[in-house]
Amino acid sequence: MKSVLSPHGNIWVIGDLHGCHAEFEALLKQLDLGPADRLVLLGDLVARGPDSLDTLKRVKELCRAGVARTVLGNHDLHLLACWRGFSKVKPKDHTQQLLDDPDCDRLMHWLRAQPLAIDLSFMTGDQTKRAIAVHAGVPPIWSRKDTLRYALEVQHHLSGDVKKLDDFLQNMYSNEPRVWSEDLTGYARVRTITNYLTRMRLISKNSSMEFDFKTRPSAKQPKGFRPWYEWPRRSELKIYFGHWAALEAAVDTTQARALDGGCVWGGELIAEELVSGKVVRVPANQTT
Numbered sequence: 001m002k003s004v005l006s007p008h009g010n011i012w013v014i015g016d017l018h019g020c021h022a023e024f025e026a027l028l029k030q031l032d033l034g035p036a037d038r039l040v041l042l043g044d045l046v047a048r049g050p051d052s053l054d055t056l057k058r059v060k061e062l063c064r065a066g067v068a069r070t071v072l073g074n075h076d077l078h079l080l081a082c083w084r085g086f087s088k089v090k091p092k093d094h095t096q097q098l099l100d101d102p103d104c105d106r107l108m109h110w111l112r113a114q115p116l117a118i119d120l121s122f123m124t125g126d127q128t129k130r131a132i133a134v135h136a137g138v139p140p141i142w143s144r145k146d147t148l149r150y151a152l153e154v155q156h157h158l159s160g161d162v163k164k165l166d167d168f169l170q171n172m173y174s175n176e177p178r179v180w181s182e183d184l185t186g187y188a189r190v191r192t193i194t195n196y197l198t199r200m201r202l203i204s205k206n207s208s209m210e211f212d213f214k215t216r217p218s219a220k221q222p223k224g225f226r227p228w229y230e231w232p233r234r235s236e237l238k239i240y241f242g243h244w245a246a247l248e249a250a251v252d253t254t255q256a257r258a259l260d261g262g263c264v265w266g267g268e269l270i271a272e273e274l275v276s277g278k279v280v281r282v283p284a285n286q287t288t
């Protein structure tokens, strides 16, 4: 066995699409997927880019066919909140066309059933490599098992009945509490999990989140805070993440791999094969 996602094929982990449909099609063409190959998308499928509707339709189709899986990002969650009327569409997101589409309800019900974390662990020789896909990151205080369990707590709210979904979306927008505790309950708990998995960039030594710093990490950081992936972890785990375009996908360590190449900002769409580490890049504005 190589991976639980596909024992024999390639597993391509792909950075933020942000409505870059043309580049996604160009990437799919380059990857030239065989029947055993699989895709794992790191969330923020929509918003900012030119074509969120066709991007989402394509990803849904690939997921339904068993070819792709995706985690949810902060922009995907924001779209759900707009759909349910709890937040306003930002003109710069270019998502109104998607919300006005006759297929919108079907797309949103599919979207809300997607996870916030995917286990990517695989075997190489007789060794198990622990790996996970999330949108923003995993705080060092959480193990792989913790992360999958906490992500499921959020997924239960999102994918439950519509009342449960609405209650969650109404309680989703806050930066508080900033630090995890196993004692957290109710919406404070699921909100904190959501913020770690979909919004985190800098954290302090005790994993308290900072929400204002969004630029490149070489810029001056607030005292006591560092990028989440720089704090030592207790257990071995490689985290594949997107979200932080200013990193320019340059983080590539034994514990963390950034894959948001900032395609929507004129950068590139990046895919990395899980086991071989082979990388495929499509520059922004390249079409099929």
Ligand SMILES: [Mn+2]
Pocket (backbone or CB within 6 Å): 044, 073, 074, 075, 135, 198, 242, 243, 244
């Ligand atoms: Mn994001």
